[in-house]
Amino acid sequence: MKSFPTLLFSITLCCISSFSTSLRAEKEPDRLAKNAIEGLEIAxxxxxxxxxxxxxxxxxxxxxxxxxxxxxxxxxxxxxxxxxxxxxxxxxxxxxxxxxxxxxxxxxxxxxxxxxxxxxxxxxxxxxxxxxxxxxxxxxxxxxxxxxxxxxxxxxxxxxxxxxxxxxxxxxxxxxxxxxxxxxxxxxxxxxxxxxxxxxxxxxxxxxxxxxxxxxxxxxxxxxxxxxxxxxxxxxxxxxxxxxxxxxxxxxxxxxxxxxxxxxxxxxxxxxxGYRDEITGAGWRDPRVGMAEEVPLRHWHLNDPGVxxxxxxxxxxxxxxxxxxxxxxxxxxxxxxxxxxxxxxxxxxxxxxxxxxxxxxxxxxxxxxxxxxxxxxxxxxxxxxxxxxxxxxxxxxxxxxxxxxxxxxxxxxxxxPPESPYHSSEFDVSTPEGATEALKSPNAARRYLAWTALHEMQRDAETTLVALSQDENPRFQARAYWLLAKIDGRAQQTIDEMSQEENSDLRVQSLRVALQTDVDVVALIGQLINDPSPQVRRECALSLRDIPQNVKAPLWAKLALQHDGEDRWYLEALGIGAADSWDACLSAWLEEVGDKWNSPSNRDIVWRSRAQQTAGMLAKLLRDADVPNETVPRYLRAFDFLPQEDKSEVLLDLALSSNPEDRSARTNLIVQEALSRLPSYDLVREQNKEVEFSEALNRLRGSAAYVELVSRYGLKDRYPELIEIATADPQSSLSVKAILTLLEAKQNEVIREALYSMEPEQAEKLIQVIGNSQHGGSVAVFNKYIEDDEVDLSLRRLATGQLGKSKYGAEQLLKRINEKKLSKKLMVSAEAALLRSADQNIRNAAIKLFPQAPSRNNKPLPPIQELVKREGNVAKGRLVFNDVGTCIKCHQVHGFGKEVGPALTEIGSKLSREAMYEAILFPSAGISHNYESYTIIDDDGNIYSGVLTSITDEEITFKNVDGISRTIKQENIDELIKQDISLMPADMQKIMTEEELVDLVEYMSTLKKEQ
The missing domain is CATH 2.120.10.30 (TolB, C-terminal domain)
Incomplete structure (x- = not known):
C-alpha cells in the first residue's frame, strides 16, 4: 500500500501483481509468525x-x-x-x-x-x-x-x-x-x-x-x-x-x-x-533539450530551472x-x-x-x-x-x-537495543514544569499534549520555556522557541534571541517563526542577509517570496551576489524568492554585478531567471565562445520557461542569424532548438525572412526537428524528403512521424509513386512504416496495391498485414473477406492482422472466421503452487525472455529491449516467484498507476492502444506495444478510454510451454540489484 502501486508492475506494463486468494491458505513454515524474526537482519x-x-x-x-x-x-x-x-x-x-x-x-x-x-x-x-x-x-x-x-x-x-x-x-x-x-x-x-x-x-x-x-x-x-x-x-x-x-x-x-x-x-x-514539466505538464519521458542521460535524474526534470x-x-x-x-x-x-x-x-x-x-x-x-x-x-x-x-x-x-x-x-x-523493556514513563501536562518535560519526548503524540497545554498557559509557561530554550540540546531549544514566539506579545523578543544563536538551525528557524507571527520579516532578513551560513541565507531568500517587489529586489540582489555558481539548493531558493518579481530582482542584481553577469559564477542566475530581459541574456550566452559547449543545451531549455512574448524575436534572431559556413554541432543545435520554439511561420513572413528560414531549416535535414517543422508549417516542397526519412527505420518514432505527416496531408499519390518505384528492400520499409502509423490513409495507399499481381507476393502479404493495423484498414479487410474479394494468397496475413486488432469487435469477427487452438500443445498449466516448486534453467530462460514474442518486446534489462513497460533489471529483488507467475499469467490482475493501457479513438475513427507517456492540454503522447511513440493533438481525439486490462497478452501460455515458463521465471529471479 502506501506507494505500493509504485514498486513493480504487471510484467509488461505493471509488473506487480499478486497472489490468488487460494494462497491465503499457504502454511509453509517460513511464513509463520513464530519465524518472523528469523527472516530479518537487524543493525x-x-x-x-x-x-x-x-x-x-x-x-x-x-x-x-x-x-x-x-x-x-x-x-x-x-x-x-x-x-x-x-x-x-x-x-x-x-x-x-x-x-x-x-x-x-x-x-x-x-x-x-x-x-x-x-x-x-x-x-x-x-x-x-x-x-x-x-x-x-x-x-x-x-x-x-x-x-x-x-x-x-x-x-x-x-x-x-x-x-x-x-x-x-x-x-x-x-x-x-x-x-x-x-x-x-x-x-x-x-x-x-x-x-x-x-x-x-x-x-x-x-x-x-x-x-x-x-x-x-x-x-x-x-x-x-x-x-x-x-x-x-x-x-x-x-x-x-x-x-x-x-x-x-x-x-x-x-x-x-x-x-x-x-x-x-x-x-x-x-x-x-519536478515530476511533471512545470509549464506543459508533460511527463519525464518526453524528449527535451538538455535532459539528463541517467533515467533516475531525467525522471525528476532535475536539469530544468525551477526544480x-x-x-x-x-x-x-x-x-x-x-x-x-x-x-x-x-x-x-x-x-x-x-x-x-x-x-x-x-x-x-x-x-x-x-x-x-x-x-x-x-x-x-x-x-x-x-x-x-x-x-x-x-x-x-x-x-x-x-x-x-x-x-x-x-x-x-x-x-x-x-x-x-x-x-x-x-x-x-x-x-x-537489547534488554530495553518497553515502557511509557509517567507524565503530567497540567503544570508548566510537567508539560515542559513532556515536550522533550521523542514521541509526537506526547509532544502534542505538552505543546497544547503550554500554549494555553501563555505567560504562565514562560519561565520554564525560557529555561528550555537555553538547553544544551538545540532541538529542545527549538521546541521551546516555537512556543515562546506564540506567547502574546513575545514574538519579537523570541526571534531576536533566536537570530543571535550560534546554532545555524536555530537562526534558520527564526525566519520560519517570523513568517508565522506578526514581526517585521524584512528587518530580520536584513539582519541575517550576510550570515556565514548558506543555510540561513537560503532561508532568507525563501522568506522574500511574498514581500512587495520594491522592498524585495535590493535584498534579493544582495543574496544573489553571494551565489557561488555551484550550489543548486541556493540557486533554487533564489528562484523561489524572486517569484512574480523577476524583472525588479534581476535588474537590481545587474546594477550590482554590471558586466560580470556573464561569468561562470553568475551564469546560473540568468539560467534560473524569468525576467523580460532573460531571453536576450540567454542568447548572448549561447553566442559567447567562452561559454562551454556542454552548457548550451541547458540555456536552450531555459527558453521554455519564459513567456512567448518575451522570447519570440530573440529566438527568430538566434535561428536565422548564424553564419551559414558554421556547421558546428553547437550552432546546428542552437538553430534547431530556436526554430522549434517559434510561435508560428507568420513571424517569418512578417519579417520577410523566408529565405533565411529555408537555409536554417536545411541544417536540420533528417532530424526529428526537421520533420516536426515541415509538418507544423505545411512545407509541401519538403514532402518528398519525408519519404526518405520514413524508410530509414520503420520502427522508429521519427520515421512514423514522417509518414504520418504525409498521410495527414493526404499525400497518398506521393506515397504510392514512391512505393512502386522502390526496390523491394526499400518498399518493405515503406510498407512497414505505413502500417506502424496505424493511419486510416493506409487504405488509400494499399487498396489496389495488395491486389496488383505485378507486385511481388511477399510485399503484398506484408501490405495486407500492415493494412490491418488501422481500424479502417481492418474493417476493409473484413469486408473483402466476407465478400470473398481477398486473394487466398493473402488470407494468412489478414488472419494475423485481424486477430491482433485493437478493436474488440474486429477481433471477435476474426475469431469466427479463424478459430484458434485453446493453448500451446493443448497442455494446460499446473497451479501456481506447483510451478513455484519447479526449478528452471537460467540460460534457457534468458532465451525465452529475449524471444521477440515475449518479454524483450516490451521490457529492458540492463538497457537491452524496448522501453514500453518498466525495466526489469532488478525484478528478482522485488518480486517473489509466486508474484512473478501471477504477473505473467494474469497481467491484468494488478496494473500499477501510470502503466494503464488506453484506447485512443481519433476523429477519423482510427483506434490506437498503448501506455500514455505524457498528457498536456494540447496533446497526448503514448507508446504502443511495439515501443513506438505517437503524439496526437487533443483536438483530434474523439475518445480516450482507460482499459482495465494490461497491454501484455493475457494468454502468454499460448506462446510458451510449461518448461519455458518455468525457465523464464528462473532467469528473472536472477535479475537482482547489484550489492
Whole structure:
C-alpha cells in the first residue's frame, strides 16, 4: 500500500501483481509468525521483537503511537475489494504492552466501518484521531475516554481517488503547533467539509491543474484546517511527510515504477519538485533539450530551472512511512536522523544528513531488512515514548499494482537495543514544569499534549520555556522557541534571541517563526542577509517570496551576489524568492554585478531567471565562445520557461542569424532548438525572412526537428524528403512521424509513386512504416496495391498485414473477406492482422472466421503452487525472455529491449516467484498507476492502444506495444478510454510451454540489484 502501486508492475506494463486468494491458505513454515524474526537482519546494537501478528492484526497500512505508548493501527483488508473482503469494514485497532516485554497484551477496536476502507493514514492527538481515507479526511473523537469513537467529523472532502494509495496520506503534528500532511499525484484537489475548494494562503485553489500547483503536494494548516498552505508540489507519490524540531520537512517520493528513481527530499518551502514539466505538464519521458542521460535524474526534470534538487536517490522501491528520530535510545548513528520504510526492497533505513551548502547530503544506514523473508513489507515506522521504534509490516508476496496477495497476515515489530523493556514513563501536562518535560519526548503524540497545554498557559509557561530554550540540546531549544514566539506579545523578543544563536538551525528557524507571527520579516532578513551560513541565507531568500517587489529586489540582489555558481539548493531558493518579481530582482542584481553577469559564477542566475530581459541574456550566452559547449543545451531549455512574448524575436534572431559556413554541432543545435520554439511561420513572413528560414531549416535535414517543422508549417516542397526519412527505420518514432505527416496531408499519390518505384528492400520499409502509423490513409495507399499481381507476393502479404493495423484498414479487410474479394494468397496475413486488432469487435469477427487452438500443445498449466516448486534453467530462460514474442518486446534489462513497460533489471529483488507467475499469467490482475493501457479513438475513427507517456492540454503522447511513440493533438481525439486490462497478452501460455515458463521465471529471479 502506501506507494505500493509504485514498486513493480504487471510484467509488461505493471509488473506487480499478486497472489490468488487460494494462497491465503499457504502454511509453509517460513511464513509463520513464530519465524518472523528469523527472516530479518537487524543493525548492530539493535534487536527486533514481534510486538503483535496475525491473527490479532492483519495488513497494517499506517500506524501511530499515542502519548502512553499504545500502538494505533489502520488494519486494511478491503483494499481494492469493492464488495468487501470484510463486510463490516476495515478497522482502527489499539494495541498495548502492559508488562513491558515488547509484546502487545491487549487489543481494542476503536472504530470499524466501510467508510474507512483502505485508510492510509492515522494521527492520534489526544482524544482526536485523524484518519486519512480518500476522498475524505475524518476526525474520530472519543468523548468519554472508553477507547471507542463517539463522533466522526469531516476535516477535508473530495480529496483524492477512493481506494487509491497515491491520494491523501497521514497527518503529523508539527513543532509549530500546525498539522502537516500530503497527497500523491491522484490527490487532485482539497475541499473543506462542505465540499468548497480550499484556497491556499497565497490565494490559489488547491488543485492539481498547474495554476500553479501540479502533482503530489505537501500541506501545512492549523488544527481546524484553516490557514492552509501548499509547502511543496510536483511530486509523484510522496507517501508521508515528517518534520523535525526546527521545522524542516522531509519525505520520500516514488518514481514511475522500474526507473530506479525513488528519492528522499528536503521539502524546500514553495518548491517545485519536478515530476511533471512545470509549464506543459508533460511527463519525464518526453524528449527535451538538455535532459539528463541517467533515467533516475531525467525522471525528476532535475536539469530544468525551477526544480529543487533531490536529497538522495535510493534506486528502485516502494517508499512508505517515514519519521524523524529525535530520541536517545537508539545508537548514535540513528539519532536526529530520518528513518524510513521501503516496502519494495523489504527494508527500514536511516538517512544520516549533513549540511551541504544551502542544502543537504545524506547516506544510507540500514536498520532492518527482510534478507531471507521477501514478504516483509514495512509500511510505516513510528517512535514510542521510550525512544524505541515500532515498524508495521504489511506482509505480502508483492507490493503495488493496487492488489493484495495475502490478507491473512500482518505484523508489528519493536526495534530497540537489547534488554530495553518497553515502557511509557509517567507524565503530567497540567503544570508548566510537567508539560515542559513532556515536550522533550521523542514521541509526537506526547509532544502534542505538552505543546497544547503550554500554549494555553501563555505567560504562565514562560519561565520554564525560557529555561528550555537555553538547553544544551538545540532541538529542545527549538521546541521551546516555537512556543515562546506564540506567547502574546513575545514574538519579537523570541526571534531576536533566536537570530543571535550560534546554532545555524536555530537562526534558520527564526525566519520560519517570523513568517508565522506578526514581526517585521524584512528587518530580520536584513539582519541575517550576510550570515556565514548558506543555510540561513537560503532561508532568507525563501522568506522574500511574498514581500512587495520594491522592498524585495535590493535584498534579493544582495543574496544573489553571494551565489557561488555551484550550489543548486541556493540557486533554487533564489528562484523561489524572486517569484512574480523577476524583472525588479534581476535588474537590481545587474546594477550590482554590471558586466560580470556573464561569468561562470553568475551564469546560473540568468539560467534560473524569468525576467523580460532573460531571453536576450540567454542568447548572448549561447553566442559567447567562452561559454562551454556542454552548457548550451541547458540555456536552450531555459527558453521554455519564459513567456512567448518575451522570447519570440530573440529566438527568430538566434535561428536565422548564424553564419551559414558554421556547421558546428553547437550552432546546428542552437538553430534547431530556436526554430522549434517559434510561435508560428507568420513571424517569418512578417519579417520577410523566408529565405533565411529555408537555409536554417536545411541544417536540420533528417532530424526529428526537421520533420516536426515541415509538418507544423505545411512545407509541401519538403514532402518528398519525408519519404526518405520514413524508410530509414520503420520502427522508429521519427520515421512514423514522417509518414504520418504525409498521410495527414493526404499525400497518398506521393506515397504510392514512391512505393512502386522502390526496390523491394526499400518498399518493405515503406510498407512497414505505413502500417506502424496505424493511419486510416493506409487504405488509400494499399487498396489496389495488395491486389496488383505485378507486385511481388511477399510485399503484398506484408501490405495486407500492415493494412490491418488501422481500424479502417481492418474493417476493409473484413469486408473483402466476407465478400470473398481477398486473394487466398493473402488470407494468412489478414488472419494475423485481424486477430491482433485493437478493436474488440474486429477481433471477435476474426475469431469466427479463424478459430484458434485453446493453448500451446493443448497442455494446460499446473497451479501456481506447483510451478513455484519447479526449478528452471537460467540460460534457457534468458532465451525465452529475449524471444521477440515475449518479454524483450516490451521490457529492458540492463538497457537491452524496448522501453514500453518498466525495466526489469532488478525484478528478482522485488518480486517473489509466486508474484512473478501471477504477473505473467494474469497481467491484468494488478496494473500499477501510470502503466494503464488506453484506447485512443481519433476523429477519423482510427483506434490506437498503448501506455500514455505524457498528457498536456494540447496533446497526448503514448507508446504502443511495439515501443513506438505517437503524439496526437487533443483536438483530434474523439475518445480516450482507460482499459482495465494490461497491454501484455493475457494468454502468454499460448506462446510458451510449461518448461519455458518455468525457465523464464528462473532467469528473472536472477535479475537482482547489484550489492
Amino acid at each position: 548492530d546494537g539493535l534487536e527486533a521483537s514481534l510486538f503483535v501478528s496475525e491473527p490479532e492484526m492483519l495488513s497494517p497500512t499506517n500506524i501511530d503511537i499515542d502519548a502512553y505508548g499504545r500502538v494505533w493501527v489502520c488494519e486494511v483488508v478491503n483494499y481494492r475489494r469493492r464488495n468487501g473482503e470484510r463486510p463490516e469494514g476495515d478497522r482502527i485497532l489499539i494495541f498495548e504492552d502492559e508488562d513491558g516485554d515488547g509484546k502487545a497484551d491487549s487489543k481494542k477496536v476503536f472504530y470499524q466501518g466501510r467508510d474507512i476502507d483502505t485508510a492510509m493514514g492515522i494521527c492520534v492527538l489526544g482524544n482526536r484521531v485523524i484518519v486519512s481515507v480518500a476522498p475524505y479526511v475524518f476526525i474520530l473523537i472519543d468523548d468519554d475516554g472508553d477507547d471507542k469513537a463517539d463522533r466522526k467529523q469531516v476535516l477535508f472532502s473530495q480529496t483524492g481517488q477512493p481506494q487509491h494509495d497515491h491520494s491523501n496520506h497521514a497527518f503529523l503534528f508539527g513543532p509549530d503547533g500546525k498539522l502537516y500532511w500530503n497527497f500523491g499525484n491522484t490527490g487532485q484537489a482539497v475541499h473543506d467539509a462542505e465540499g468548497n475548494p480550499v484556497i491556499s494562503k497565497e490565494g490559489h485553489a488547491v488543485v492539481d491543474n498547474r495554476q500553479p500547483y501540479i502533482g503530489g503536494m505537501v500541506f501545512r494548516c492549523d488544527l481546524d484546517g484553516s490557514n492552509f498552505e501548499v509547502v511543496g508540489h510536483n511530486f509523484r507519490n510522496n507517501y508521508e511527510v515528517t518534520v523535525d524540531s526546527f521545522g524542516t520537512l522531509w519525505q520520500s517520493d516514488n518514481d514511475d515504477d522500474g526507473n530506479q528513481g525513488v528519492r528522499i527530499n528536503y521539502v524546500m518551502q514553495h518548491g517545485n519538485f 529543487v534538487p533531490n536529497l538522495l536517490q535510493t534506486g528502485g522501491g516502494s517508499p512508505t512511512g517515514i519519521c524523524f528520530y529525535e530520541g536517545k535510545l537508539l545508537p548514535e548513528v540513528f539519532q536526529n536522523e530520518i528513518i524510513h520504510t521501503d516496502a519494495g526492497p523489504n527494508i527500514v533505513r536511516a538517512y544520516p544528513v549533513e549540511n551541504d551548502g544551502a542544502g543537504y547530503s545524506a547516506e544510507i544506514v540500514n536498520i532492518m531488512e527482510g534478507t531471507r523473508d521477501k514478504w516483509f513489507r514495512p509500511s510505516d515506522v513510528c517512535v514510542a515514548p521510550d525512544g524505541s521504534l515500532i515498524v508495521a509490516d504489511w506482509y505480502d508476496p508483492g507490493v503495488g499494482g493496487h492488489h493484495m496477495g495475502d490478507i491473512a497476515k500482518g505484523r508489528l515489530f519493536r526495534i530497540a
